[in-house]
Amino acid sequence: MRRLVIALLVLVGLFVAVDYGAAALAESAVSRQMREQIGLVDDPSVRINGFPFLTQAISGQYSSVDVEATRIQVGELQDVGVHAQLREVGAPLSMLLGSGPKSLTVKEVAGTVQIPASDLERLVPGIEKLRIENIDDYALQQAVDEGGDKSLRTIDPENAVRLAGTATLLGQQAEVSVIAVLQLVDGQAEIIPRDIRLGGSDAAPLPAAIQRTLEQRFSLRIDPGSLPLAATPTKLRAVGGVLEISGYADDLTLGNGTVAATGK
Structure with a gap:
């Protein structure tokens, strides 16, 4: 046996x-x-x-x-x-x-x-140690409660992202937090900033002039090439610290x- x-x-x-x-x-x-x-x-x-x-x-x-x-x-x-x-x-x-x-x-x-954060950082001048983070309804409501525009409540978290890093402004470094909307346009990733703060996500909103200047830095349209094997792009989201087109x-x-x- x-x-x-x-x-x-x-x-x-x-x-x-x-x-x-x-x-x-x-x-x-x-x-x-x-x-x-x-x-x-x-x-x-x-x-x-x-x-x-x-x-x-x-x-x-x-x-x-x-x-x-x-x-x-x-x-x-x-x-x-x-x-x-x-x-x-x-x-x-x-x-x-x-x-x-x-x-x-x-x-x-x-x-x-x-698209990893390291690539996104190369496209945003004056930004270091960039991170790509998910955002939820609670964080959007919190941004409104802390002085953000009320329209932030209408953003679908599935189509949004928080970008965080270190910005250099007027020779000074500060933590920057950006809430942005993600759009898929002709297979390309489009990032549209909606709320930008210096000093972290719980900081007060910036004056309009500075807000507009930083919005220009973070407004991006990124072409990552075609999806493999002729797959048709249908979704753009932030997941696991990267931007993903699927x-x-x-x-x-x-x-x-x-x-x-x-x-x-």
Whole structure:
């Protein structure tokens, strides 16, 4: 009995090792394909989800594949992050591991582009240690209670952000806090300041002249490039300390560096 258990454990270990190795080879092949499809300099990180891998490989159907790349340069931006989740992917293993042309079918793509605070800081003159923070209804109400414009109550927190950092004004450094509205315009991120304070979020509102000067600094329209695999941008939000543009695409065929609708 003991020998049987040991033999079974060895077989399970061998299966896991073979499964892992086959998945790694397939992920490497998909990575090279995605580099061409997304137009990257280096191979992105790829993870084929689901276990065991071999049962998916035999059928040529994969439930989901994650593709991720970081520190991408797009125009003035230096550290853009890109993530795509491919769902219901069709790709025979022989094709993936072969030397010939490769073509994948994808039922749905969820794509995101992330702009970190470090990139945003480069676009705002005189600002250091910039942070991107979420904001809620309570914080908006508090800003009004502390002298802010009553229209702040009408802002949807899902479409808003607080930007905080250190500003240099007249040779002096001070903490700056900005409540801004986020808009998605033609696939680009637009930041519209609505409330700016020096000395922290609980400081008194600034005089109108200084407010207008700082609004010009923080009024931005940022082009982070297209979403991966022709996904259509639908949402802009602040999440996890970054600005994120996300969207979807359906029924695609990927191959030879092109993305085409399958016509379904």
